[in-house]
Amino acid sequence: MEPKIVIFTTPTCVFCKKAKEYFQSRRLKFKEIDVSRDPAAAQDMVRRSGQMGVPVILINNHVVVGFNVSQIERLLSVH
Template structure:
């Protein structure tokens, strides 16, 4: 899979944890961004980036290439990753 995968998450979010576990099970490389671990300008910039993809800024927000998946939606992830 050549698409970049990025997940905006909170370290305390059970849905975020399940999404990351699922990506790990599928051997998908991804970049996790734990927004609650960021501070100051880095946090503000990351939230601004997140809101471009998901104005509600809810978690997890998963980017697969140019697709945006809000929440842990296994079927949508499988389709976006081409493993459906």
Template structure:
């Protein structure tokens, strides 16, 4: 299973929803990077994604996008195959 990384903030409701969706999919070792408590990580996130909004989610090296993108992948039935690698 590929590493799943979530760039987010502690107060972001979409970050919590993304985390919950991933937990429901069996992801127990989610790598969470809090860009509000480590501003240097915000720069890393922007460099990797070109976006400033959170959450930003990676499955392996694949940039999924934000929560809406993650949920759309799930509805389309493509999230499980990404999570399987």
């Protein structure tokens, strides 16, 4: 079963771009949410993560703050 991945991003975020490239290179589908355009999504991101910075990545509803490859790979290996 493919993991459910959501990435909260902004257009100018370098690590957001790296995270998207990482998932694309592994052929993993993800939903991107631009919090600079969606205030409700930004509030949801802060509520889930306690962070205002991006990227915030959800993998099967587990929160990863920043582009933390080791944490991402650990969560992906569970599934």
